[in-house]
Amino acid sequence: MCLPIRLKIDGHRCVENISRSHCPVCLGDIHTSRIPCHIPDCGHLLHKTCFDQLLNSGHYTCPICQTSLIDMTALWEYLDAQAVSLPVPKKYENQRIHIFCNDCHKTSKTKFNFIGLKCMQCGAYNTTQDVKRRMSLVADEPSSA
Structure with a gap:
């Protein structure tokens, strides 16, 4: 997977096989999906389209850990x-x-x-x-x- 370089610079901690999971919004497989991923600061992977859908529907926290997805x-x-x-x-x-x-x-x-x-x-x-x-x-x- 291609990941943003900022993850390495900002003290990212690697989580083994993180892409071998399902999007918490649509439950689609992240690793085999052709849909681009979004990686919020909490590190949980979501499809970019699912992330946008969350924000558009007024949900501003990660569906997994409840950390804010954007600057609040x-x-x-x-x-x-x-x-x-x-x-x-x-x-x-x-x-x-x-x-x-x-x-x-x-x-x-x-x-x-x-x-x-x-x-x-x-x-x-x-x-x-x-x-x-x-x-x-x-x-x-x-x-x-």
């Missing part, structure tokens, strides 16, 4: 502004929620807000409260430190 900075900034403008009821203003971030794979405690639960590490709102389950899913990934 503008949305996170918009949500920050919305969170400031939406007051939290008094009984929730000191509430802290333990979260897992699907983008940076770190846990943190964040203030409760109806808009979303912001990661204190990377600023993303792509988070979940199911910390133990998500940590078990990324336990096999090497640390990026």
Whole structure:
């Protein structure tokens, strides 16, 4: 398979036989397909047409690991502004929620807000409260430190 050179430059970690899988969107075989592949930052392979289809239908996370597929900075900034403008009821203003971030794979405690639960590490709102389950899913990934 032809892969972008940036994967090697950006500290890509090889995953043996990664192309010997199925596209998580259409379930077509990646290795034998004539459809070009798209490789998001998380490293999971998708057909380029399936990737485009995901984005066009409003799905911005990897169907395998839930990491953001594109730069979501503008949305996170918009949500920050919305969170400031939406007051939290008094009984929730000191509430802290333990979260897992699907983008940076770190846990943190964040203030409760109806808009979303912001990661204190990377600023993303792509988070979940199911910390133990998500940590078990990324336990096999090497640390990026």
